[in-house]
Amino acid sequence: MTVNQGKSGCTLIRSGSVPRTLRGIRPRIHKEVSSLTLTMRVLQSSAVLLLSCIAFSGKPLSPSQCETLFPSSVLMQEACYDYKLALQDSLLFYEAQRSGKLPADQKVTWRKDSALNDKGNNGEDLTGGYYDDTQFIALPSVDTQFIALPSVDTQFIALPSVDTQFIALPRTGDFVKFGFPMAFTATSLAWSVLDHQSGYTSASALDDAHKAIKWATDYFIKAHVSEFEFYGQVGQGQVDHDYWGRPEDMTMARPAYKITTSAPGSDLAAETAAALAAASLVFKTVDSAYSTTLLQHAIQLFNFANTYRGIYSNSITDANSFYK
Numbered sequence: 001m002t003v004n005q006g007k008s009g010c011t012l013i014r015s016g017s018v019p020r021t022l023r024g025i026r027p028r029i030h031k032e033v034s035s036l037t038l039t040m041r042v043l044q045s046s047a048v049l050l051l052s053c054i055a056f057s058g059k060p061l062s063p064s065q066c067e068t069l070f071p072s073s074v075l076m077q078e079a080c081y082d083y084k085l086a087l088q089d090s091l092l093f094y095e096a097q098r099s100g101k102l103p104a105d106q107k108v109t110w111r112k113d114s115a116l117n118d119k120g121n122n123g124e125d126l127t128g129g130y131y132d133d134t135q136f137i138a139l140p141s142v143d144t145q146f147i148a149l150p151s152v153d154t155q156f157i158a159l160p161s162v163d164t165q166f167i168a169l170p171r172t173g174d175f176v177k178f179g180f181p182m183a184f185t186a187t188s189l190a191w192s193v194l195d196h197q198s199g200y201t202s203a204s205a206l207d208d209a210h211k212a213i214k215w216a217t218d219y220f221i222k223a224h225v226s227e228f229e230f231y232g233q234v235g236q237g238q239v240d241h242d243y244w245g246r247p248e249d250m251t252m253a254r255p256a257y258k259i260t261t262s263a264p265g266s267d268l269a270a271e272t273a274a275a276l277a278a279a280s281l282v283f284k285t286v287d288s289a290y291s292t293t294l295l296q297h298a299i300q301l302f303n304f305a306n307t308y309r310g311i312y313s314n315s316i317t318d319a320n321s322f323y324k
Helices: 063-069 083-096 179-195 197-202 206-223 237-241 266-282 288-307 317-321
Strands: 002-005 011-014 033-043 046-056 136-140 146-150 156-160 166-170 230-234 256-259
Touching: 083 197, 083 206, 179 197, 179 206, 179 230, 179 266, 197 206, 206 230, 206 266, 206 288, 230 266, 230 317, 237 317, 266 288
Parallel strands: none
Antiparallel strands: 002 011, 011 046, 033 046, 136 166, 146 156, 230 256
């Protein structure tokens, strides 16, 4: 048995003494075990079991407790929680949702430019922003080696091995740009940076957080085409959901919808104002000119929301079935 330090600091136990058939090593799982994460790979005449984390009533199991549940060849030495990595990876989710022309420093490299023809009714540039909740299915590549894991009744579950390369395919379209949830997302993200900047800094994630916020606010500025005119949606919900493909390959029409003095949307305008105001505080010491621009748009949108009152989903009726 060898002990190796994992990438994120977790101790991984590697053993070559597990029989190839894997019969007879069914773990005796008790009700107190609340979660289990393990990986097993069959390698010729032996197997490798990496036990990365197991929780016992919400707490890591001790080696003696692990010994009770698992063979002695796969004792867990240490549980660890890499919050830095969790924060960094969470920000990658926003990169995966990006629409428009992607920057050279894009970390999610399997995403490419998309929806470059998003325009308003008068040809306004509405590229950029975030897609709505795109969920991707990770499919293993053709040459995948699989892991055999024993289930509770000794049936075997086949899982891709540790070093498998995956192909990401969208589960459903969800490539509409809904302004209302996008504004809420930007507001929440901006306030998380304002309240926990030291945490972002210590995780080396502050710059990526700034970029994630700015990707949304740049789009909001584009969508705010005049004082009392704001585009709150690009794309049609049902048409988009009927499309099973990559955003890079979309060919369907993507109409744009806006709120105006005659078709108001106080909730949409006010939430976007909140996002821009919070972002203005985030960028106040980073880019003062940009911060001022954000605040100007925030004030105008708040006044729009307050002066011309109405529910945005009554004006942008396509959103009525999705976000109210």
